[in-house]
């Protein structure tokens with residue numbers, strides 16, 4: 001994803017988390033007892049709707065799920081416009097503070113944590129201690145949380161999927177942090193992702209809301225047409241040594257994560273041209289095909305292998321990359337496919353690792 005806006009110092013946040021865990025649980029990266037707890041929480045989270053109250057208060061939980069929150073928030077806030085400074089963030093379902101840690105490393109000066117688990121809040125306060133950010137911890141149900149006037153951003157990381165289906169999430173965010181830019185991240189599985197996509201489809205019908213990402217268009221989400229579909233993002237975790245070692249001990253995917261996310265704010269929706277890469281580029285016989293979503297729904301960008309440099313660039317496109325609408329640049333359309341020729345090289349970003357080399 002092009003870093004359009006807010007940047008999280010992910011390396012700094014993960015280093016802080018790692019050092020904190022090493023202080024609280026020396027040698028955590030080798031401890032099978034912690035890994036067993038984390039594995040159990042991970043399985044429960046994947047297979048059930050929600051984790052038990054207070055599970056997030058555990059160091060094993062923080063060591064396993066903490067990096068996920070940092071990386072996910074960083075991914076989503078990159079879509080926010082940079083002209084709105086991160087100042088006061090309300091973090092709904094703050095758990096043990098990993099999502100708030102990401103916001104602290106995005107430059108937040110003040111963070112209000114809203115969390116029903118007192119022990120989790122206690123751990124969050126210890127995690128955030130020593131950082132240059134004022135922390136206000138509120139033990140409350142997010143559905144009952146009193147408004148926080150003047151907040152610049154509202155964050156809800158890995159919590160929306162735990163709320164009852166009939167909770168109006170947009171109304172909740174507006175009530176708790178009126179006028180704030182909203183960032184929601186959640187796991188990339190079907191129910192959680194579809195919930196955000198339904199939420200997005202409601203928001204794009206409003207003329208006082210700008211959806212910053214992940215979609216570059218305001219059409220209905222094509223992934224909602226068939227009940228079995230959903231759209232999700234996938235990012236590399238890039239864990240530093242001890243967090244990576246612990247992730248390997250836990251035995252779940254330690255390199256990548258799937259997530260769903262959505263960012264929006266108050267404003268006049270403008271034209272948002274372009275398409276976004278929604279899956280891995282596929283190498284087929286004599287061509288590369290890149291799945292994209294845009295105003296015309298789901299399509300493929302196609303590049304023939306004989307256009308060598310373009311072909312390499314297409315295959316190297318990461319999920320989440322935004323590109324100009326190919327038709328605007330003159331690409332030919334046939335069925336679900338936009339065919340790009342060498343004259344359209346300007347559409348594809350140059351990848352330093354893949355350009356200028358030999359045959360792929």
Ligand SMILES: C[S@@+](CC[C@H](N)C(=O)[O-])C[C@H]1O[C@@H](n2cnc3c(N)ncnc32)[C@H](O)[C@@H]1O
Pocket residue numbers: 051053054056065066069092093094095096097098099114115116117120140141142143156157158159162163
């Ligand atoms: C999966 S954890 C995520 C924690 C943190 N945001 C992160 O990303 O690391 C979800 C948290 O939301 C809290 N939570 C769930 N439903 C809640 C509610 N209705 N009110 C307050 N907290 C809630 C849980 O207690 C848990 O700590």
